[in-house]
Amino acid sequence: MSGLYSEQKANTWKSDRRIANARLAGMQDPTNGEQQSGYELPDDELDRQIEKFLQWIKTDPARVSQWIQALASVALIGVTLGQLIVSCSGSNQTDKLITAADRNAAAAERFSTSADGIQSGVKDAVAKxxxxxxxxxxxADQTARLAKATEGANSTALESDRPWVGGSVTVSGFEVGSAAVISALFINAGKRSARITSIGIREFPAPSFPADPDxxxxxxxxxxxxxILIPGQVFSTNQTLPSPLTQTDLDLLKxxxxxxxxxxxxxxxxxxxxxxxWTHLCFEYYPEIKSSTNPGFGNCPEYNEAK
Structure with a gap:
């Protein structure tokens, strides 16, 4: 089957070759009978080689089979060598990849060490x-305490320099048939001036001291x-009883x-x-201490206070 196909193929090549020679030589084209101009080519060496090759195929098919097998072996060897070359090239690439991986690992380790150092430095900085x-x-706490102490000292100094108004009460003419005169005396014993807003004096008999004397x-x-009461200045106010004191009044008191x-x-x-x-004063009558020189008034147990 292969010999017939090869012979047919060779005949086709010969026919094409003769047509080409006829066209070049100016001969009539075998395919259409037209006359061509040119020169005639001799039989080509290729025709003889083709004939020789076809004859060889016909006369020695076993040898042809051996040649085909040999060519197949050569092709197989070529393929194997190519794979080996690719394999070697791949091995070299693998070695390069391994080397690169090792370098990356070393760089990563150095970076990790540097990161640890940076982290340690950051921790130290944060601690500081x-x-x-x-x-x-x-x-800041100490400054606040000092400021508070200073403020307290300033407040104390300011408080110590404040106006202080004290006072006393005197009574004269507290006798039967006489209208007694009561005087309240106030003095600014402080270091700054005081502005007096109200001064009052009252007298009254009662079984006990009132719960709300105001x-x-x-x-x-x-x-x-x-x-205005400047430091050291005295202010006084007087009040006269509306009616003379009676014996009955004195007996009730005694x-x-x-x-x-x-x-x-x-x-x-x-x-x-x-x-x-403010400053409050309170005096009450003690009959047992009354004498020709003492009208008989002394401090009350309550209400004598100041702010």
């Missing part, structure tokens, strides 16, 4: 910052004043059924800071 923050916090001032109204009270108060403010203050 925390220490500084604590020290600053302690410093109501005594509300009934008849306090003695008003808006004076028997302890009634107590004669005299109360006074001064309300004022610091002329500099406008802080408000």
């Amino acid at each position: 910052l925390n220490l500084q923050a604590k020290q600053l916090s302690k410093g 109501t005594q001032f509300a009934k008849s109204g306090p003695v008003g004043s808006k004076s 028997g302890g059924k009634m107590i004669y009270f005299i109360i006074a108060k001064a309300e004022y403010e610091d002329a500099q800071t406008k802080e408000k203050y």
Whole structure:
């Protein structure tokens, strides 16, 4: 089958060759009978080689089979060599990849070491910052305490320089048939001026000291004043009893059924800071201490206070 195909193929090559020669030589074209101009080519060496090759195939098919097998072996060897070359090239690439991987691993290890160092440095820096923050916090607390102490000292100094208004009460003419005169005396013993906003004095007999003595001032109204009392200055106010004292009044006082009270108060403010203050005074009659030189009045157990 292969010999017939080869012979047919060779005949086709010969026919094509003769047509080509005829066209070049100016001969009539065998395919269409047309006359061509040119020159005639001799039989080509290729025709003889083809004939020889076809003859060889026909006469020695076994040898042809051996040649085909040999060519197949050569082709197989070529393929194997190609695979080997590719394999070697792949091996070299693998070695290069391994080397690159090792370098990357070493670089990663160095980076990790550097990162550890950086992390350690950051921790140290954070620790130092925390220490500084604590020290600053302690410093701030200490500063706050100092500021508070300074403020307290300033407040104490300011308070110590405030106006202080004290007072006393004197009574004269507390006798039967006489209308006694009561005087309240106030003095600024402080270091700054006081602005007097109200001064009042009241007297009244009662079985005991009233629970709310200020109501005594509300009934008849306090003695008003808006004076400035400089340090060391004295201010006084007087009040005369509305009627003479009777023997019955004295007997009630001596028997302890009634107590004669005299109360006074001064309300004022610091002329500099406008802080408000007050002073209360209370005196009561003690018949047992009355004499020709002593009208018989002394301090009450309550109400003598100041702010």
